[in-house]
Amino acid sequence: MAFAALPAMQSLDPATSLLTALVAIFVATKLLGELAQRLGQPAVLGELLAGVLLGRSLLGIVDPSNEVLALLGEIGVIVLLFETGLHTELRSLISVGSVATVVALAGVVIPFVLGVASAIGFGLGHLPALVGGAALCATSVGISARVLSDLGRLESAEGRVVLAAAVLDDIVGLVILAVVADIVTGASIGVGHVARISLVAVLFFAGAVLIGMRVAPPAFGVIERIRMAGALGVLGLAFAFALAVLAKLAGSALIIGAFAAGLVLFVVPQKQEIERSTTTIGHFFVPIFFATVGAAVDLHALANPRSLGIGVALTICGIAGKIVAGYVPWWFRGRKLLVGAAMVPRGEVGLIFAQMGLSTGAIDAGLFGAIMLMVLCTTLVTPPLLARIARQTSTDAFATTPEGEDRPGDGGIDDLVAGASQADESPPVDRSTKAIRPR
Amino acid sequence: MAFAALPAMQSLDPATSLLTALVAIFVATKLLGELAQRLGQPAVLGELLAGVLLGRSLLGIVDPSNEVLALLGEIGVIVLLFETGLHTELRSLISVGSVATVVALAGVVIPFVLGVASAIGFGLGHLPALVGGAALCATSVGISARVLSDLGRLESAEGRVVLAAAVLDDIVGLVILAVVADIVTGASIGVGHVARISLVAVLFFAGAVLIGMRVAPPAFGVIERIRMAGALGVLGLAFAFALAVLAKLAGSALIIGAFAAGLVLFVVPQKQEIERSTTTIGHFFVPIFFATVGAAVDLHALANPRSLGIGVALTICGIAGKIVAGYVPWWFRGRKLLVGAAMVPRGEVGLIFAQMGLSTGAIDAGLFGAIMLMVLCTTLVTPPLLARIARQTSTDAFATTPEGEDRPGDGGIDDLVAGASQADESPPVDRSTKAIRPR
Numbered sequence: 006m007a008f009a010a011l012p013a014m015q016s017l018d019p020a021t022s023l024l025t026a027l028v029a030i031f032v033a034t035k036l037l038g039e040l041a042q043r044l045g046q047p048a049v050l051g052e053l054l055a056g057v058l059l060g061r062s063l064l065g066i067v068d069p070s071n072e073v074l075a076l077l078g079e080i081g082v083i084v085l086l087f088e089t090g091l092h093t094e095l096r097s098l099i100s101v102g103s104v105a106t107v108v109a110l111a112g113v114v115i116p117f118v119l120g121v122a123s124a125i126g127f128g129l130g131h132l133p134a135l136v137g138g139a140a141l142c143a144t145s146v147g148i149s150a151r152v153l154s155d156l157g158r159l160e161s162a163e164g165r166v167v168l169a170a171a172v173l174d175d176i177v178g179l180v181i182l183a184v185v186a187d188i189v190t191g192a193s194i195g196v197g198h199v200a201r202i203s204l205v206a207v208l209f210f211a212g213a214v215l216i217g218m219r220v221a222p223p224a225f226g227v228i229e230r231i232r233m234a235g236a237l238g239v240l241g242l243a244f245a246f247a248l249a250v251l252a253k254l255a256g257s258a259l260i261i262g263a264f265a266a267g268l269v270l271f272v273v274p275q276k277q278e279i280e281r282s283t284t285t286i287g288h289f290f291v292p293i294f295f296a297t298v299g300a301a302v303d304l305h306a307l308a309n310p311r312s313l314g315i316g317v318a319l320t321i322c323g324i325a326g327k328i329v330a331g332y333v334p335w336w337f338r339g340r341k342l343l344v345g346a347a348m349v350p351r352g353e354v355g356l357i358f359a360q361m362g363l364s365t366g367a368i369d370a371g372l373f374g375a376i377m378l379m380v381l382c383t384t385l386v387t388p389p390l391l392a393r394i395a396r397q398t399s400t401d402a403f404a405t406t407p408e409g410e411d412r413p414g415d416g417g418i419d420d421l422v423a424g425a426s427q428a429d430e431s432p433p434v435d436r437s438t439k440a441i442r443p444r
Numbered sequence: 445m446a447f448a449a450l451p452a453m454q455s456l457d458p459a460t461s462l463l464t465a466l467v468a469i470f471v472a473t474k475l476l477g478e479l480a481q482r483l484g485q486p487a488v489l490g491e492l493l494a495g496v497l498l499g500r501s502l503l504g505i506v507d508p509s510n511e512v513l514a515l516l517g518e519i520g521v522i523v524l525l526f527e528t529g530l531h532t533e534l535r536s537l538i539s540v541g542s543v544a545t546v547v548a549l550a551g552v553v554i555p556f557v558l559g560v561a562s563a564i565g566f567g568l569g570h571l572p573a574l575v576g577g578a579a580l581c582a583t584s585v586g587i588s589a590r591v592l593s594d595l596g597r598l599e600s601a602e603g604r605v606v607l608a609a610a611v612l613d614d615i616v617g618l619v620i621l622a623v624v625a626d627i628v629t630g631a632s633i634g635v636g637h638v639a640r641i642s643l644v645a646v647l648f649f650a651g652a653v654l655i656g657m658r659v660a661p662p663a664f665g666v667i668e669r670i671r672m673a674g675a676l677g678v679l680g681l682a683f684a685f686a687l688a689v690l691a692k693l694a695g696s697a698l699i700i701g702a703f704a705a706g707l708v709l710f711v712v713p714q715k716q717e718i719e720r721s722t723t724t725i726g727h728f729f730v731p732i733f734f735a736t737v738g739a740a741v742d743l744h745a746l747a748n749p750r751s752l753g754i755g756v757a758l759t760i761c762g763i764a765g766k767i768v769a770g771y772v773p774w775w776f777r778g779r780k781l782l783v784g785a786a787m788v789p790r791g792e793v794g795l796i797f798a799q800m801g802l803s804t805g806a807i808d809a810g811l812f813g814a815i816m817l818m819v820l821c822t823t824l825v826t827p828p829l830l831a832r833i834a835r836q837t838s839t840d841a842f843a844t845t846p847e848g849e850d851r852p853g854d855g856g857i858d859d860l861v862a863g864a865s866q867a868d869e870s871p872p873v874d875r876s877t878k879a880i881r882p883r
Binding site: 018019021023027028076079233238250253281286289292 | 457458459460462463464466467470471474475477478481487511512515518519522670671672673674675677678679681682685686688689692693698720721723724725726727728731
């Protein structure tokens with residue numbers, strides 16, 4: 006039926022075909038998300054699989070190259086990072102700063118070296134090997150944050166480390182993307198260029214948060230006096246969009262700005278109302294993000310044995326590299342395995358590298374397929390892997406670090422899912438505050 | 445500053461420029477909506493003016509021909525009509541059926557005849573006069589519903605008549621658009637064609653509502669068991685999108701399907717949760733609809749004296765024709781002036797006629813400008829006009845028909861605005877139920 010609908014859909018006007026895709030996304034993500042939960046998995050696994058099912062390689066109902074869907078998905082990841090920021094206290098991020106920095110840097114270097122080495126081992130040239138290795142550096146902060154939230158671990162010590170490291174990874178990823186793009190297009194690699202991108206990204210983040218924390222409370226005090234219903238929620242979101250745009254204009258990434266906006270609004274008295282509204286609007290946009298990420302994965306790579314081989318090798322490097330990186334900060338007292346595993350999903354960030362490589366001619370369709378396979382596996386393996394680790398954690402080591410846990414059903418980002426069965430197995434913890442406090 | 449930003453915006457990537465436009469829309473609609481309320485006007489007047497301000501003829505920040513913004517605005521009017529349907533009991537619509545049918549038909553015939561006559565009086569040919577007259581037939585059901593809601597009159601007897609008549613008008617408008625398109629493209633006008641479009645639209649609406657009312661309660665009983673947070677709200681909206689798509693495929697309009705979906709879900713026990721979620725998601729999308737309608741109006745028509753003259757004449761025909769139509773059902777006991785005035789706004793429906801006429805060459809830029817002026821005036825004059833009539837009504841004649849009034853702050857569609865000052869002046873009424881009951 007779905008296959009038969011495909012030629013018919015192409016003749017629809019843009020509004021009708023967009024609405025059809027949205028109906029398919031909402032129904033499929035909710036059904037497969039629910040199924041995943043009932044099987045003891047995080048709901049996001051079902052949402053990603055819904056995307057794969059609806060996407061280009063199977064049903065073809067969701068076309069990830071459709072500009073409108075791609076933009077709605079981008080709004081989705083911005084809303085998700087804003088929500089994540091709204092749940093994160095700045096001090097708690099700073100308190101894990103050194104651990105997170107080490108995890109982020111190790112999580113870039115180790116998978117990169119492993120990936121380049123195994124690609125060369127498969128007889129690939131230096132340029133394709135470089136792109137393959139670079140695609141392994143990324144972490145999909147959106148997927149990591151959501152899986153941790155599904156598992157009620159976003160506000161644990163490990164969750165904070167992962168969040169901070171993934172955000173740093175995004176900044177490092179921008180730098181690597183710029184450098185690799187310079188190399189494949191034959192431009193000279195300026196050390197100044199690299200330093201400038203890194204510095205601007207870090208300075209923007211610090212500046213936005215510090216200035217925002219002074220400006221936002223009085224500004225939202227005025228906004229609160231607007232009597233039109235919904236003004237606080239929509240203008241809170243507008244603040245996130247504005248910081249996202251400023252981040253992009255400063256040479257950083259949209260989601261970095263959105264996350265900074267969430268950190269800033271953590272301190273305003275109107276936070277509850279903004280959070281409630283953002284969560285509901287997120288119910289609309291966030292599934293579009295996960296579905297378009299899933300839909301962009303091309304399963305045809307599985308048909309080519311050589312691509313399959315390289316893909317499996319890259320996947321092993323990708324998983325092993327990030328998990329090892331979790332163990333590098335030896336002084337960290339939390340569960341290192343949980344940190345490393347949460348950094349595994351490559352998601353949309355890995356896809357960006359693969360597409361850049363293919364469009365510049367640096368890699369061929371075979372390696373593109375292999376990278377696709379790696380993105381798919383690292384993204385889909387994370388939710389069940391992390392669920393397993395979290396369950397072990399909650400019955401042994403984790404019980405010694407009873408941080409304020411974040412649980413589905415408490416409101417906020419957790420309400421993207423409710424009643425995850427894992428929650429029943431974690432020990433009772435102090436949940437008197439939703440804030441992440443430094444220990 | 446805004447002018448200086450314009451060339452810079454064109455060089456932004458699509459995501460950044462979309463987010464910038466959204467920030468501008470959210471901030472401007474909330475500020476001008478608030479200002480309108482404080483001046484005793486419906487908030488929607490401020491939102492439309494925000495669109496005019498941001499649009500093509502002034503600041504140029506919101507480009508209504510941008511496909512993504514246009515689609516988000518279309519989602520906005522679909523959400524708005526779905527919300528409106530969620531507040532409307534089917535029986536109450538049927539009870540005003542004969543009055544509404546007469547108002548709708550008179551409201552098409554009278555402005556059309558007046559418009560064609562005055563256009564010919566200005567020396568225009570028959571074809572341009574026909575398009576000008578046809579553009580006067582439409583009613584923007586979205587704007588009518590929202591103004592009535594802002595004024596707390598959506599669920600009064602007059603509100604029900606306007607809602608039913610405006611929905612019928614939309615069906616009649618589809619027929620007229622098809623006929624006029626046939627004439628301007630030189631195709632033969634088949635009576636069968638006209639009959640088919642009308643019949644399909646009416647049959648679809650009746651069929652969707654009757655079948656939906658049997659299917660939806662058990663379906664949403666199952667959906668309620670999904671434990672993922674937000675599932676009910678998002679799947680309620682998916683139901684509205686699905687009926688909108690079916691309506692379009694059946695040859696009717698998207699918003700007719702969305703309104704039918706709201707009528708259907710009025711009867712399900714999960715209505716409250718769906719309504720709450722839809723209202724919050726509407727806070728995001730509905731302002732985009734009003735802003736894009738406002739932004740599409742080209743003020744340059746005001747510079748051409750001949751266009752200005754024809755535009756003023758069309759505006760007078762447009763306002764007078766609809767108000768007279770309100771008086772045609774002589775047996776109706778409610779305030780006829782309120783009904784007629786609420787049918788005045790042409791909004792996006794008038795723009796569709798003007799654009800069809802211009803693109804087929806049936807009208808020139810001068811008449812296009814005149815129609816634009818008529819659309820602008822009929823749309824902007826309605827909120828203050830209706831506010832004035834409603835105030836008189838609530839202190840005299842209306843006091844004798846104390847229907848269950850809909851007030852800002854009660855939740856649902858009214859919460860698109862809150863604390864409209866008009867509410868203070870209406871008499872105390874029985875508000876024990878939010879449903880519209882037949883009298």
